Amino acid sequence: MRKFVERALHKLSKLDLDQIRNILGDLARENERLEVVLDSMNDGVFVVDTDGVLIMNNKAGERLLPLKSAETDSSRIWNVIGDKQIAAFIEKTLQDQESLRDREFTLDASGSVRVLSVSVLPLVQKGKIEGTLLHVEDVSEKRAREARLRRAESLASLTTLAAGVAHEIKNPLGSIGIHLQLVNKVLDASESSEAESLREYLEVIAEEVDRLNSIVVDFLFAVRPMDIQLQDSDLHELIQEMVDFVGYELDAADIELVLDLDETVPAMRLDEKYFKQVLINLIKNAIHAMPDGGELRISTENRSDEVLLRVRDTGIGMSSDVIHKIFEPYYTTRDDGSGIGLTLVYKIIREHMGDIAVASEEGKGSTFTVCLPVPQREQHLIGWNGDTT
Numbered sequence: 001m002r003k004f005v006e007r008a009l010h011k012l013s014k015l016d017l018d019q020i021r022n023i024l025g026d027l028a029r030e031n032e033r034l035e036v037v038l039d040s041m042n043d044g045v046f047v048v049d050t051d052g053v054l055i056m057n058n059k060a061g062e063r064l065l066p067l068k069s070a071e072t073d074s075s076r077i078w079n080v081i082g083d084k085q086i087a088a089f090i091e092k093t094l095q096d097q098e099s100l101r102d103r104e105f106t107l108d109a110s111g112s113v114r115v116l117s118v119s120v121l122p123l124v125q126k127g128k129i130e131g132t133l134l135h136v137e138d139v140s141e142k143r144a145r146e147a148r149l150r151r152a153e154s155l156a157s158l159t160t161l162a163a164g165v166a167h168e169i170k171n172p173l174g175s176i177g178i179h180l181q182l183v184n185k186v187l188d189a190s191e192s193s194e195a196e197s198l199r200e201y202l203e204v205i206a207e208e209v210d211r212l213n214s215i216v217v218d219f220l221f222a223v224r225p226m227d228i229q230l231q232d233s234d235l236h237e238l239i240q241e242m243v244d245f246v247g248y249e250l251d252a253a254d255i256e257l258v259l260d261l262d263e264t265v266p267a268m269r270l271d272e273k274y275f276k277q278v279l280i281n282l283i284k285n286a287i288h289a290m291p292d293g294g295e296l297r298i299s300t301e302n303r304s305d306e307v308l309l310r311v312r313d314t315g316i317g318m319s320s321d322v323i324h325k326i327f328e329p330y331y332t333t334r335d336d337g338s339g340i341g342l343t344l345v346y347k348i349i350r351e352h353m354g355d356i357a358v359a360s361e362e363g364k365g366s367t368f369t370v371c372l373p374v375p376q377r378e379q380h381l382i383g384w385n386g387d388t389t
């Protein structure tokens with residue numbers, strides 16, 4: 001097409017009006033086709049000139065990276081892009097005349113977490129750099145899938161290993177407990193003056209054995225297959241019950257609670273006993289993240305085929321390194337944490353066919369978003385009467 005246009009331009013003076021009209025018509029159609037191709041892409045494309053002024057972009061570009069209305073036609077792209085973090089990255093990269101591929105950004109737009117991969121590439125025309133091409137791809141699904149796979153793998157390997165180890169530990173612990181009772185019996189029968197202090201020492205040992213036992217039981221509980229019993233439940237009632245439960249702790253930690261519950265959330269199929277554990281773990285983590293007080297916001301949103309539950313705190317936040325590990329069994333950054341809370345949360349949510357995502361910024365806070373499927377009306381009717389399925 002370009003060659004054809006160049007040839008036409010050469011003999012422009014020899015062409016009559018109809019011929020010029022035809023050429024312009026062809027050009028317009030060609031242009032339109034290119035626009036359609038660009039607008040049909042899922043990835044965002046922005047083209048800027050050598051001064052960084054936006055020349056064109058496709059629809060996906062504007063959907064992924066919403067633009068502020070430009071003050072003037074010659075506004076630089078970094079002044080037009082709404083997201084500050086990405087705008088700053090693009091400004092720096094363009095000014096340093098670098099080309100960078102696949103830099104990822106996590107956006108927490110209206111609570112749903114999105115991961116965008118941005119590439120800044122030189123636009124080369126006839127061997128000369130004529131501007132820059134920005135390529136934006138939404139990799140949220142891809143990253144979520146990878147994370148799910150990693151979690152599922154680590155959970156599966158933990159399950160096999162842990163069940164064996166826990167049993168092995170439980171047996172000697174049982175035996176130690178029995179022998180402690182036997183020693184106590186002997187002491188009871190003896191008249192020795194040291195019996196009293198020995199009894200005290202034995203009591204300490206017995207307490208520690210109990211503690212070990214409960215750790216092992218917790219452990220088994222975390223890894224065993226769950227017998228989830230779904231029933232029609234009022235999610236908001238469960239939330240209210242759990243926030244009442246921690247009311248005193250919230251007051252003591254100077255944390256303000258904000259509930260923003262969507263009235264249209266329908267009855268959900270939940271195992272209430274397990275789901276309360278999800279809530280309590282997320283709430284407790286939020287409390288731990290706000291040692292100097294802050295705001296705990298719990299919100300729900302009905303999206304017709306799914307319900308979102310968000311637990312947001314204004315606490316210490318997490319680095320991206322930490323975010324990648326938090327669902328791993330036994331990962332904790334707290335001195336008194338066991339690191340099993342979120343493993344359990346993840347497992348329970350998966351048993352409910354749901355999913356969980358996290359967005360966090362160090363020093364600003366974190367949001368855990370739980371996504372739960374809403375049962376189809378048919379399933380709903382079959383499962384009604386509170387019976388389990």
Ligand SMILES: Nc1ncnc2c1ncn2[C@@H]1O[C@H](COP(=O)(O)OP(=O)(O)OP(=O)(O)O)[C@@H](O)[C@H]1O
Nearest residue numbers: 285286289326332333334337338339340341342366
């Ligand atoms: N709301 C949050 N803000 C900041 N960091 C968090 C938040 N929630 C979880 N984390 C991080 O994730 C880690 C793992 O959380 P998880 O609930 O699995 O274990 P834990 O809270 O350390 O111990 P426990 O088993 O007692 O819950 C925490 O140690 C913390 O580093």
Ligand SMILES: [Mg+2]
Nearest residue numbers: 281285341342
């Ligand atoms: Mg926890």
